[in-house]
Amino acid sequence: MNVCRWPLAGLLLAVSVSTQAADPAAVYGKGGANSAAMACATCHGAEGEGMAAAGFPRLAGLSADYMKKQLADFASGERANPIMQPIAAALSPEEVDAVTTMLANKPRPQVERISRAAAAEGVGAVLALRGAWERNIPECVACHGPSGVGVGKAFPPLVGQSAQYLSSQLIAWQQGTRKNDPNDLMGHIARGLTEDEIKAVAEYFAGLTDTGAGK
Ligand code: HEC
Ligand code: HEC
Missing domain, CATH: 1.10.760.10 (Cytochrome c-like domain)
Incomplete structure (x- = not known):
């Protein structure tokens, strides 16, 4: 019997590890558990500020729900992008939740609110x-x-x-x-x-x- 118990214990351990809450800073800075989920910081910047020259968007301060939708859309191909598709597909739901919540809590740019009645030149x-x-x-x-x-x-x-x-x-x-x-x-x-x-x-x-x- 003993021979059978150990593989089962290993399986239970693997299941409990994969459903554990993900560490958002680790996903963002080092990548997800699946190595295809590359570190977000490489392209989106240390603080999620984006990389303007490369065309990588800012993520800091975006709504978590908006980002979750985009990641699902990249994975499904509704939003076709060869860079983000494999990354989005490799993230676990727990990793998506953790990293989008962390990014949504970062500061958003503060700008003067220009009303629709303002003069519009150009x-x-x-x-x-x-x-x-x-x-x-x-x-x-x-x-x-x-x-x-x-x-x-x-x-x-x-x-x-x-x-x-x-x-x-x-x-x-x-x-x-x-x-x-x-x-x-x-x-x-x-x-x-x-x-x-x-x-x-x-x-x-x-x-x-x-x-x-x-x-
Ligand atoms: C190799 C570079 C690269 C890496 C690594 C990367 N991204 Fe991206 N990301 C991009 C590019 C390029 C786009 C814009 C794609 C497009 O044009 O549709 C993007 C877009 C996004 C968007 C959509 C933003 C918006 O305003 O609609 C989200 C959300 C996102 N990435 C999340 C992540 C997360 C989370 C990670 C880490 C797990 C990550 N990205 C890793 C390059 C990268
Ligand atoms: C009727 C409502 C509506 C109007 C008006 C509108 N947008 Fe949008 N826009 C949206 C929605 C909804 C999305 C998000 C779509 C999604 O879920 O990915 C969006 C997304 C975008 C994005 C992508 C942002 C990102 O982070 O990837 C850009 C760029 C954009 N809009 C530009 C514009 C511009 C420029 C105008 C004016 C010429 C405009 N929009 C007018 C509804 C609107």
Whole structure:
């Protein structure tokens, strides 16, 4: 009988280890238990601030639910990305919970809230604050909040992201590689924008400066 008991004990031990709560700092800084879940810090920066020049987005201060949805969408291919797909697929649900909760609690950029009534000069500001209703394009701040600070778990912040990342996402929606938005809200908007408009509106949100009040 003894010979049989030991493998069973080993199995029980393995099960209890895999359901243990994950250490978010370890997942973020060193990677997940599955080695394909590479350390997030390598690309998203030590504090989740992102790497503007490389187009790696900021994660600090994003809603945990939004990030969980994105990780599920990367894993399923609804949001197709060759870098994030294998990483998202390799994270356990416990690791996803732990790392997104930790990142959501980090400071978000603090910006002056610009109201929709403010003067809008230039193509980017006009799209952001007024939209282009003659083409059925609502102003970005209607959903993403004043100055693009983000609203709840569905509407991510635009401020705090680099122009390169913001425009890459609008282009992904145009090309259909990102199709994970509810009711094609963003797909419809992105397909209506010209290349110059994408560049201008991305630069508008990337250019809103952090007052540092949240640090
Ligand atoms: C090798 C670089 C790399 C590593 C490592 C990496 N990421 Fe990413 N991540 C990216 C890139 C590039 C994107 C943007 C993908 C796109 O264009 O859709 C991204 C996007 C994301 C997004 C979506 C953000 C948004 O605003 O929609 C989340 C969430 C995310 N990563 C979480 C993680 C987590 C958690 C880890 C660690 C387990 C991680 N990433 C590791 C490169 C990386
Ligand atoms: C009707 C509501 C709505 C409007 C208006 C809107 N958005 Fe969005 N946007 C969304 C939603 C919802 C998402 C998140 C989709 C998802 O779940 O991945 C999103 C996501 C984004 C993202 C991806 C952010 C990230 O972290 O990956 C960018 C970039 C973006 N929107 C830019 C814009 C711009 C620029 C405008 C104005 C021209 C705009 N949006 C107007 C609803 C809206």
